Amino acid sequence: MSQTSHGIGGLSYDAKKRPWPAEFNVFLALVILVGAFELIGRVFLGDSFLFNTRENVSGLFNEQRLQIIILQVSIVGIIAIGVTQVIICGGIDLSSGSIVGATAMIAMSFAQVATVNGNPNPKAMFIAFGWTDLPVIVPLLVAIGCGLIAGLINGFLIAYTRIPPFIATLGMMVTARGIAKWWSKGQPISFPTESFAAIGKGLMPVVIFISLAILFQLILTYTKYGKHCYAIGSNEDAARMSGIKIANHKVLVYAIAGILAAIAAVVLSSKNLTAQAGMGVMYELDAIAMAVIGGVSLSGGRGSIIGTVIGSLIFGVIISGFTFLRLDAYYQEMVKGVIIVGAVVLDQWRQRRRAIGA
Amino acid sequence: MSDIVLKTENLTKHYGGVHALQEANFELRKGEHVAIMGDNGAGKSTFVRQITGVEQRTDGKIWFDGKEVNFAGPIEAREAGIETVFQNLALADDLDVPSNLFLGREKVLFNLGPFSILDRKAMRKATEAALVRTAVKIPNLSSTIRHMSGGQRQCVAIARTATFASKLIIMDEPTAALGVQETAQVENIIRTLKENGEPLILVSHNMRQVFDLVDRIVVFRRGRIVANLRKQDTDGNDIVAYITGAKTGQAELQAA
Ligand SMILES: Nc1ncnc2c1ncn2[C@@H]1O[C@H](COP(=O)(O)OP(=O)(O)O)[C@@H](O)[C@H]1O
Ligand SMILES: [Mg+2]
Numbered sequence: 001m002s003q004t005s006h007g008i009g010g011l012s013y014d015a016k017k018r019p020w021p022a023e024f025n026v027f028l029a030l031v032i033l034v035g036a037f038e039l040i041g042r043v044f045l046g047d048s049f050l051f052n053t054r055e056n057v058s059g060l061f062n063e064q065r066l067q068i069i070i071l072q073v074s075i076v077g078i079i080a081i082g083v084t085q086v087i088i089c090g091g092i093d094l095s096s097g098s099i100v101g102a103t104a105m106i107a108m109s110f111a112q113v114a115t116v117n118g119n120p121n122p123k124a125m126f127i128a129f130g131w132t133d134l135p136v137i138v139p140l141l142v143a144i145g146c147g148l149i150a151g152l153i154n155g156f157l158i159a160y161t162r163i164p165p166f167i168a169t170l171g172m173m174v175t176a177r178g179i180a181k182w183w184s185k186g187q188p189i190s191f192p193t194e195s196f197a198a199i200g201k202g203l204m205p206v207v208i209f210i211s212l213a214i215l216f217q218l219i220l221t222y223t224k225y226g227k228h229c230y231a232i233g234s235n236e237d238a239a240r241m242s243g244i245k246i247a248n249h250k251v252l253v254y255a256i257a258g259i260l261a262a263i264a265a266v267v268l269s270s271k272n273l274t275a276q277a278g279m280g281v282m283y284e285l286d287a288i289a290m291a292v293i294g295g296v297s298l299s300g301g302r303g304s305i306i307g308t309v310i311g312s313l314i315f316g317v318i319i320s321g322f323t324f325l326r327l328d329a330y331y332q333e334m335v336k337g338v339i340i341v342g343a344v345v346l347d348q349w350r351q352r353r354r355a356i357g358a
Numbered sequence: 359m360s361d362i363v364l365k366t367e368n369l370t371k372h373y374g375g376v377h378a379l380q381e382a383n384f385e386l387r388k389g390e391h392v393a394i395m396g397d398n399g400a401g402k403s404t405f406v407r408q409i410t411g412v413e414q415r416t417d418g419k420i421w422f423d424g425k426e427v428n429f430a431g432p433i434e435a436r437e438a439g440i441e442t443v444f445q446n447l448a449l450a451d452d453l454d455v456p457s458n459l460f461l462g463r464e465k466v467l468f469n470l471g472p473f474s475i476l477d478r479k480a481m482r483k484a485t486e487a488a489l490v491r492t493a494v495k496i497p498n499l500s501s502t503i504r505h506m507s508g509g510q511r512q513c514v515a516i517a518r519t520a521t522f523a524s525k526l527i528i529m530d531e532p533t534a535a536l537g538v539q540e541t542a543q544v545e546n547i548i549r550t551l552k553e554n555g556e557p558l559i560l561v562s563h564n565m566r567q568v569f570d571l572v573d574r575i576v577v578f579r580r581g582r583i584v585a586n587l588r589k590q591d592t593d594g595n596d597i598v599a600y601i602t603g604a605k606t607g608q609a610e611l612q613a614a
């Protein structure tokens with residue numbers, strides 16, 4: 001029988017109907033948003049949002065503002081990378097902000113100097129043991145260990161006890177915050193070594209964020225791990241039937257999210273030269289918001305790190321746009337809430353439209 | 359004996375008090391296409407799930423490819439050479455065709471454990487080959503399954519069985535949700551498998567389809583096999599009588 005005798009069942013498939021990458025839409029939203037701030041600024045303030053208007057500074061763009069935008073989103077952005085792969089895999093992680101707090105406290109206590117201005121460091125946790133001026137690798141490994149343990153606990157709870165991710169990570173959120181407060185009885189931990197302080201200096205947070213974003217974009221696109229994230233989030237039963245070890249995969253996904261939160265904790269406490277028990281409060285929601293704004297679907301299976309990076313930029317543009325318009329910080333929070341809900345509504349609307357085949 | 363691909367003896371599955379499958383004795387020979395028919399809830403899918411290791415049987419024995427087998431899971435069954443198109447399509451909507459075909463057994467460029475780098479080119483090539491082999495036409499491989507029609511999705515699920523060297527293909531109601539033309543497409547694929555001498559178990563409600571495609575018909579009723587008939591020894595009315603219970607008793611295949 002010839003080949004053409006088969007496959008003429010009249011199946012129609014319009015190749016042009018292929019949707020363009022969701023990231024384009026997100027990027028478009030970013031451009032529109034910047035344009036809106038630019039317009040409002042020109043009309044009402046007589047100032048430019050994006051471009052350099054000061055005579056004594058050279059350059060086309062307002063580089064200072066651009067740096068602030070990306071700098072202020074890069075630490076939460078590191079968390080958002082971990083959260084993105086969790087959500088793609090069909091889960092959620094509410095614990096990352098608290099993991100930042102606990103990890104910052106614990107790691108910083110291994111990064112302290114013995115003497116400040118010739119006097120013994122008043123904040124040193126382990127000065128009695130002589131654990132001061134340790135090489136930077138020690139607090140780094142401690143931090144990664146903390147994130148790993150927290151992430152593993154999340155992962156094991158979700159994968160093996162079948163506790164919904166929302167509940168398991170909520171438990172971790174409360175517990176880790178408790179650990180952060182208990183660690184030094186509420187006292188801030190300060191005076192890190194120079195090498196520890198170098199990690200979050202200047203634009204280092206941006207460099208770390210972008211490097212990790214590129215790494216995880218590649219991992220999600222080109223490795224088995226990434227493919228399985230999308231498969232599990234898309235159809236967990238199908239993934240199981242296909243032989244993917246769902247439980248193992250989920251443990252790994254949450255462990256990686258924990259490690260990324262720990263890296264964010266190191267960068268943040270290094271940048272601030274101190275660790276406090278309240279560090280990272282609400283970061284989990286900001287990170288989830290960045291992902292959702294960036295087109296990561298809360299029902300799993302869809303989204304990308306590139307999308308989340310653009311989502312984080314939208315986030316940063318909104319916050320610095322509000323500062324630019326000299327609006328109160330309270331408005332920022334209110335609008336942040338509206339944006340999060342709006343992004344979720346948009347996602348669900350998209351899904352409904354897909355479901356009816358439009 | 360050596361040409362028997364699959365044999366079950368007293369295969370039984372109880373879900374608590376539900377006796378979904380009772381002492382099923384079944385045989386499939388090389389190159390043979392057998393249909394399983396029966397009312398909804400007769401135990402057809404249950405039978406498939408026991409053979410493919412998706413569930414663990416309550417009792418009975420299974421021989422496959424000359425050996426007694428006890429599959430711990432669907433992966434073991436697949437590794438042994440049983441490819442299955444399950445009734446609830448095991449496809450991931452957000453993945454493209456090659457990713458779905460190779461889900462759980464991806465081709466790998468560098469082995470780095472879970473972070474192994476995928477060989478996307480090789481998977482794409484193998485996908486094209488499988489689509490040619492099964493004569494499935496899908497113009498755009500890199501589009502996600504979500505944007506495909508029911509027939510195309512079914513074809514992808516079927517093409518998956520043809521991607522890997524298998525010794526037995528099982529399809530559980532592959533055309534139940536399809537239109538006329540899409541059904542024709544799937545039936546063409548099944549004919550291609552027959553030409554290639556690949557043995558097949560086809561669960562179906564479609565009498566015309568069954569008489570068109572298979573060599574032998576096995577009827578399930580209330581968890582039991584109530585008939586096992588060669589196509590030329592029976593007809594539609596006869597089969598319906600067994601399905602509904604109008605005709606009872608074990609109808610045995612006459613010696614050839
Ligand atoms: N997981 C299960 N738990 C309890 N009962 C089940 C389960 N799966 C199937 N059954 C029951 O077993 C019987 C056979 O089901 P099934 O094999 O799906 O039928 P068929 O595929 O022939 O329509 C039905 O009565 C069904 O309700
Ligand atoms: Mg069934």
